[in-house]
Amino acid sequence: MKKPQPKIPYVTWRNGRPRFEPSKTLRDRGYKGKDLRNEDDGNWMTAGQALDWSQEFTREIEAEQREQARAKARVPMEKPQRIVPVLPTYPLEQLWKDWLTPEKNPAIADISPKTRYEYRRNGDVIARQMPDVWAAEAAALTKPICLGMYDRIRTNSGLAEAVNTMRRLGTALQWAMDRGKLPEMLINPAHKLRMKTPPSRIRAGTPAEIEQMVKVADAIGLPEIADMIVLGVWTGQRQNDRRQFTFLGRERGRVNFRQMKTKAIVSIPEAPELTNRIKAMQERRKRAEVVSPHVVLDERDWSQFDTFSYYKRYTLVKAAATSGLPAKGHRKEIKPMPSCSTLRDQDLRDTAVTWLARAGCTIPEICAITGHTFNSANEILKHYLAMHPELADNAMRKMVSWHEAGGAESYQ
Structure with a gap:
């Protein structure tokens, strides 16, 4: 019957011979596995010698950990800074909402409920097809961006939808510009886009x-x-x-x-x-x-x-x-x-x-x-x-x- 080997920290046994097999943590710190032999004659360590080596190695590891703890205490840890996202001060979504609110735009009350519904639906087109633009700063709109919006809506929803939506965007921006809500915007980027005029729908019943x-x-x-x-x-x-x-x-x-x-x-x-x-x-x-x-x-x-x-x-x-x-x-x-x-x-x-x-x-x-x-x-x-x-x-x-x-x- 094979004699059981003694359990010693950091020591494994192969065919009755002791060997050091470091854990992943120790390998990450630079330790490598090795056979446990006596330095003077090269013979394999006995179980008693392997136990002495293990105890010395344990003290070495503990000393190293204490030194790292002292060094860490000497250097104050910097608290990670919280990154606060910069939110738009006047996003297009808010501008559109203000434009359609009679308390903020009394003139909108002069328009029929059906027309106001169509204006809200135009805003929904932008929110659905270009949510990034809808949530972005209204003042950041430029003519190239507006042309890109027109092209995308025309591709996705047709010419009539694109023309109607961009015309409403131009009206909403002009309302905000005239009231000083977009002081950086000097020229309305949604005007003069040279959009193609959709054919008139004329149908008479017989x-x-x-x-x-x-x-x-x-x-x-x-x-x-x-x-x-x-x-x-x-x-x-x-x-x-x-x-x-x-x-x-x-x-x-x-x-x-x-x-x-x-x-x-x-x-x-x-x-x-x-x-x-x-x-x-x-x-x-x-x-x-x-x-x-x-x-x-x-x-x-x-x-x-x-x-x-x-x-x-x-x-x-x-x-x-x-x-x-x-x-x-x-x-x-x-x-x-x-x-x-x-x-x-x-x-x-x-x-x-x-x-x-x-x-x-x-x-x-x-x-x-x-x-x-x-x-x-x-x-x-x-x-x-x-x-x-x-x-x-x-x-x-x-x-x-x-x-x-x-x-x-x-x-x-």
Whole structure:
């Protein structure tokens, strides 16, 4: 039976022969392993000699540790300095928030809630796509940085989103500059970026599309959406104004409304389609025993529509008009009309301008009904002149009639 070897600190045994094998800590301090032999004759140490060596080595290590402790006590340890990050004094995020807060920017209260929502959404585009810029010092913006922002948003979200966002950035920066919030910024870096102008979206509904939308809205129990569509086409007014119209009554073949925001009176010559819708609307309210000055109400609870609830209901009607409706009870089948899928509520205003022009109305006559400026009405019609040659035909017939009636004599 093999005789067990004695356990001695720092000593291991190989085939009954002692050896020093330092730990990792001792190796890091420079100690290396070695065989334990007597220095005088080179013979292997006995167990007793190895124990003597181990005790001497232990004292040597302890002395070394005490010396290191004394040296450490003599040299005062420097406390590590805490690194405090330098935060922006006026980051773009805060500037944008201040700009949209009426308490800090009273003029923003003059803008409609829908427009303010769009401005906040423009800020969200920057925060989402460029969080480092959003959190950085607003005064650090330069024209090259703004051009880079424009390029990135255009690549990620399209030209229209990029142009709208950078225009809002320019407006917000100018507001801050004018109020001394960015004293280092002398020139607005978001101005004059030479951005490409996105093409105008001009879409007019056809009579068949409008008829389909109205028919479907009535069929699925949303007559108030049909009312809004008819009001849009036959008055040319914006959605927000139509939602807030109050009814003033009829007078001399005209129907009169009041805009809630501006208090302006909108007086429209009565058209049969518009008159019939108003009469049907008033009958429904009479049956429900509802009294309200507003022209259009959400008939689920007879309250005013807000932007989002109206959008959801209009989208529902548009989807049904696109896909069609099956026959049900007394209701006949309504066939699909895929072109309705691209007809937005905002297009009803363009539809009014286009229909009036095709009916032979002049630009001043059109603007008198819809409230467009001459420039905006011209912009809409410029898109449709080439698509509808009958406009040119009507114009030529008018000039021929004028000439044949002796119009040339007015130049003599």
